Amino acid sequence: MIFSPNNQSWTDWTWQHANGCKDLTTLNGWLRDRGQSSGFDESSFLELTSNYRMGITPYYFNLISTFDETDPVYRQIVPSAAELVILPEELEDPIGDEDPARGSRPLKALIHRYPNRVLLMPTAQCAVYCRFCFRKRLVGNPAHNAREDDLQAAYDYIQNHNEIEEVILTGGDPLTLGDKSIQNILKALESVKHLRLIRIHTRLPVVNPFRLTVELGHIIASLGKPVWISSHFNHPIEITATAKRQIQGWVNLGIPFLNQSVLLAGVNDTSQILKELLMSLIEIKVKPYYLHQADMVQGTSHLRVPVERGLNLLKELQGELPGYALPHYVLDRPGGLGKIPLQNQYTI
Ligand code: SF4
Structure with a gap:
């Protein structure tokens, strides 16, 4: 069984x-x-x-x-039958990763949207395929996996752009790669003098927390540059005893954690659920970073929450949580125009 x-x-x-x-x-x-x-x-x-x-x-x-x-x-x-409903305003690439007008994806394995940071995408493979994913168009498709020469081209690009201070490993899910592959990538980045930070975006702590092995933890913790892990917990039920134990193991090695959640209808769109999620994250030393307004990706209207409702939820949470437990509620604007904070609309 x-x-x-x-x-x-x-x-x-x-x-x-x-x-x-x-x-x-x-x-x-x-x-x-x-x-x-x-x-x-x-x-x-x-x-x-x-x-x-x-x-x-x-x-x-x-x-x-x-x-x-x-x-x-x-x-x-x-999968839900509701995914077959595609609204005219929904897009394949809702945040403009590929927008040629912005030159934001100069290489197969690299997106350069903000001047001082780039996304490095070593794999398109994920451990699970979230129904709300904003990179549905490429995740899970092996044609989008980076080959060794794609990675080398990305390292050269980073080396040749002194303004790049942070590399964010994403995809796909970088932690689906084996230890040796991850170590090779981290070592290549470690050798770039002007690079100050590395971040790894991953859903493995949520969907396969056993990936947070002691061996990989040591590889990450012993790097000569700080590596932040950005996890993706959306609901307090995902913070299991196993997830807590595995994260604790890496936190004890000195590895810092952030969390990004997506506001999802029927998943976490009540202030009680969000409060429990955010408090539970703080308890395990994971700093809530972003609460994303779900992107306008095709076939996801059943999962989106209206922005006004999201703002009301954030208002309800203010005063219920310590300030450092409150994430930024943000919207990624279509066309690669970047994130805007939504809660400023009521805090100013
Ligand atoms: S793990 Fe991340 S990249 Fe992969 S399907 Fe889920 S949201 Fe998309």
Whole structure:
């Protein structure tokens, strides 16, 4: 039975990664073990996932308690028929990663949107495929994985641009790579004198926290430049005893954590849930950084919360939380125009 945490391989991150749910047969099998069914027939499921695949780790699936779209984990990860609704204002590339007018993606593996920082994308692979992802157009597609020469071109670019102070590893999820690959990337960045900071954006602490191994923690902690981890917890139920323990292990090594959440309808759009999420993050020494207004990505209208409601939620949270537990509520403007803080509209 795959869903027993007593399964000897359960705590092995590579086992979790290799045994994810990627097709309808597996999904129905996992649901059948719980006395449930997805309700999809093969052709409607194929239509739904032909443009954007499904991926769920056994660990993350195990956090589902109600097997329908009212469950905050199920809603984030199991495809929904609502994804077939595409509004005219929704975009394939909602934040303008690829916008040639801005020259923001000069290389396959690198996006340069802000003068002093770049995104480095070593892989398009993720551990799970979040239904709200703003990079749906490329994640999960091996054609977007960086090859060694793509990475070398990115290192040369960073080396030749003295204004770059921070590199953000993203993708895809960089922590799906093996230790050696991650170490090689970090070492290449460490050798760039003018680079001051490295950040790793990852959902692994949420969906496969066993990836936070002692070995990888030591590789990161021993680097000659500071490496910040930016995790992606959206709901307090995701902060399990396992996630807490694994993060604690890296925090004890001196690795600092931030968290970015996305405001999602039916997942975390109440002040009670957000308060619990933010307090729980602070308790495990993870600083809430951003609460993102969900991007205008195609097929995600059922998950978006109106900005006005988001602002009201933030107002309700003020006074309920210490100031350092409040994230910035931000919107990534279409066309690569960058983030704007939304809560300034009521704090000024
Ligand atoms: S882990 Fe991040 S990049 Fe990957 S699908 Fe989820 S939101 Fe998108």
